[in-house]
Amino acid sequence: MSDRRPIVLLVEDSAEDVLLTQEAFEAQDFDAKLQVVDDGEKAMDWLRSAQSHPDLVLLDLNLPRKDGREVLKEIKDDPDLSDIPVVVLTTSAAQEDIREAYCSHVNSYVRKPVTFDKLVEAVRHLGSYWFGLVTLPSTAE
Numbered sequence: 001m002s003d004r005r006p007i008v009l010l011v012e013d014s015a016e017d018v019l020l021t022q023e024a025f026e027a028q029d030f031d032a033k034l035q036v037v038d039d040g041e042k043a044m045d046w047l048r049s050a051q052s053h054p055d056l057v058l059l060d061l062n063l064p065r066k067d068g069r070e071v072l073k074e075i076k077d078d079p080d081l082s083d084i085p086v087v088v089l090t091t092s093a094a095q096e097d098i099r100e101a102y103c104s105h106v107n108s109y110v111r112k113p114v115t116f117d118k119l120v121e122a123v124r125h126l127g128s129y130w131f132g133l134v135t136l137p138s139t140a141e
Contacts, residue, residue, distance in 0.1 A: 006032045006131050006138075009054040011043040011071065012089075013063050020116060021058070021089075024123040030131050040066025044074055053084050055138045056130050061090040061097060069100060076105040083137040085130065 008025075012018050018036055025034050035054065037043045040063045047053070057075065061068035068088065075081045085107040090097070093111055101109050110126070113119045130136065 006030070006055040006136075007052070008032045008034050009043065009046065009057045010034055010036045011038075011040065011057065011059045011063065011068065012036065013038045013060065017060075017112070020119055021123070024116070024120045025127075027120050028124055028127050030127040032127065032131065039064045040068060040071040043071050047075065047081055047084070053081065053138060055085070055136050056126075057084055057086045058089045058126075059086055061088060061092055061101075069097075069104070072101060072104045072106055085136065087126065087130075 010018065010021055012021065018038075022034060022036075025032060032055075035046070037046050042065075043057075043059075043063075044066065047057075059068045059071060063071070068090070072086055072088070075084060075086055082105075087108040087110055088097075088101050088106050089110050089112055091112050092098075098109050110122060113122050
């Protein structure tokens with residue numbers, strides 16, 4: 001992995017969930033830069049205008065203006081964005097949402113934990129997997 005800090009784009013409209021996720025990231029050993037947008041249209045604008053792609057997108061499904069399902073499909077259908085790993089991070093346990101996300105080529109589907117301690121644990125696992133175990137397109141040589 002390169003020496004630069006990994007960039008994670010968090011697409012989340014709940015201010016409380018953003019704050020909890022930021023705190024969970026701060027409680028971890030890995031040093032990722034967390035960028036936050038609060039709706040699907042802003043997510044696509046950010047992705048298309050960013051100097052470099054994020055290493056990982058954490059995507060809520062239920063978003064204003066353009067929901068996460070649409071964002072996921074747009075990312076995976078765009079040749080310039082399709083190699084960005086996307087993890088759905090949502091409260092939905094609906095089989096239809098899970099199936100649709102995987103049919104749209106999501107890399108992982110994670111249900112939001114209900115407690116802060118569980119969220120910290122989930123972020124730790126995400127970080128160790130995405131920034132420790134796998135080789136990401138942004139870090140491949």
